Amino acid sequence: MTSVDIVVIGGGQAGLATAHTAMRRGLRPLVLDASARPGGSWPSYYDSLTLFSPARFSALPGMPFPGDPERYPLRDEVVGYLTAYTARLDAEIRFGCRVERVTAEGGVHTITMADGSVARAPLVVAASGGFGSPARPALPGLDSFRGRVLHAARYRNPDGFAGERVVVVGGGNSAVQIAVELARTATVSLTTRGPLRFQAQRVLGRDFHWWLTRTGLDTAWLGPRLAPNTVPVIDDGRYRAAIRAGRPDHRPMFERLDGDRVVWSDGASERVDVVLLATGYRPDLPYLADSGGLDAHGRPAHAGGLSTTVPGLGFVGLERQRSLASATLRGVGRDAVHVLDGLVSRRGRRAVARMTR
Template identity: 60%
Template sequence: MEHVPLAIIGAGQAGLATAHAANHNGVHPVVLEAAEHPGGSWPDYYDSLTLFSPARFSGLPGRAMPGDPDRYPLRDEVLDYLRDYASHLDADIRCGHRVERVEHTPKGFVLTTGDGVAVRARTVVAATGGFTRPHTPSLLGLDTFSGQVLHTAAYRSPDSFSGQRVIVVGGGNSGVQIAAELAEVAQVSLATRKPVAWANQRPLGRDIHWWFVRSGLDSAPLRRIWQNGPTLVNDDGRYRAAFATGNPDRRDMFTHLDGDKVTWSDGAVETIDTLLLATGYRPALDYLATTGALDDQGQPLHHGGLSTTVPGLGYVGLEFQRSFSSATLRGVGRDARHVLRRLQRRR
């Protein structure tokens, strides 16, 4: 069986940032990636996805994103950048190898892939992040709804929605962006439990991410404020303008579904064609199920990305892992350095 000092699971932004941090520590890691190419979840996002952070704040450590630093890159630009970034790493990136099981032994870890390859590693970083497993919320009547139910993970473009009545559930950046796009061909409502709060994308002429970095908020642990406050959506004015037309509109969350009908909180009932769930993702960590690293809901037991139950195991790319920006392109590098330093101290 092959022995390696560090195995990284996933070659998306989190895994690649971890490999870069490993190189700086003099470690040549093995990176196991389920897909046929590096890039993580980016190839699976909708066609028009545009970053809400400019290129200057969207690069991984050691390699800036090319082109105009003040532009807002599209999905395919990010994917090209990640694949180029991977090609410059001193890492053994093995694509087409989905890790199915990780065993924790007295001598480290044994990782087994779906194609039967086994690798023994002294330390492991799970970098499959929080954007792999689409989350379907508990909605009354969803199991009886006769229309189309689609998660944003399966949405690509508005082409097939022409003339439909569509409800987008979830008011984050992606939900708002997709709702505005769909409204060009369909009648769309954005259903949220909390109001949408528009955040000026360029206050005082500077992108909001510039202010986050300069103020220190970019690395602040703002989980409680973020979860309990209104849903913030970065906007340069175009999305507010779109919602001001009345299509799309924003409504309080509906009470239930029944057949092809939805009942709104004010008692109004209407027929809808498609329910599109912009309800986020959960970490895809099933391969750790037998290690004792996860709680009863499959969530990792960790502090700042270090497993609290399994020595030698770390995480990179989890939402709010250490800060507001932990699951973003600009935040994973900082967390990767932190996790690898701590893992080395514990060896």
């Protein structure tokens, strides 16, 4: 049995930012991560993934992103950065440690791991992201489709797709980036329910994120009803040009899948080899099923990352948790500060220390 001030579940960007913030507030964190190595979900993303924000806006608290601050880091650079950040963080981090269950009694949380080990802490922060829970929309005919169905979480590169007919579902940054990449070797259609929204990567000589930071929009809480349902595709001009050239083409959402065929909204039908779902993720929180921290739909019950149902429970890294940047490298640090300060103020620093001594 291990007793600490706070258990952080997840060792990716959200978990690291939370552990750093906890230590700055005099708390002893224990970070538990199911992965075998540092980097969170980043090593599992597709090979060509490139950040849409410059390095200067893509750092966790306490450690700038190295190199040219105006460049757009590649996936492997982010993995290297998170690995170095992990090594610098003077906290206990256990890799290959999957959390199975979190329960609370008497103001103390009991965290049970898959290997049978147990930790206890008055504070718990769920920072496990959503990569382990890809969103699969209820599309007509998808479950009986005879071709290959692949989520973006399992896509790595165009190898193995040459000459195939591919339909990419989704209109976000990853959907467009993957569709354009695949279209170099395959016949690809990008399909969405609404129009694609593009945002110029640079405006008046400045990166788009510089303007977001300057105006305060990057940290503004828009509220769930005011936040747009889709995010714009950050584009330096290449993606819009590729789609205008039909590589890939962009079509309205299909009517249905029928066997190994897709039926488009105009009634046309054709054979398809692959349906690739770039449809996002849901919070990956199965370990909270018995905690009381999830609502009837399995979603975290929270206000700005602080649980509204379980004292001492917080969340960091949720999509639009407090702002449009909440699930990004540039946003998790701010949310970690908000959540840690809220948790400590509710419990009291001395009370937290007393529970673990």
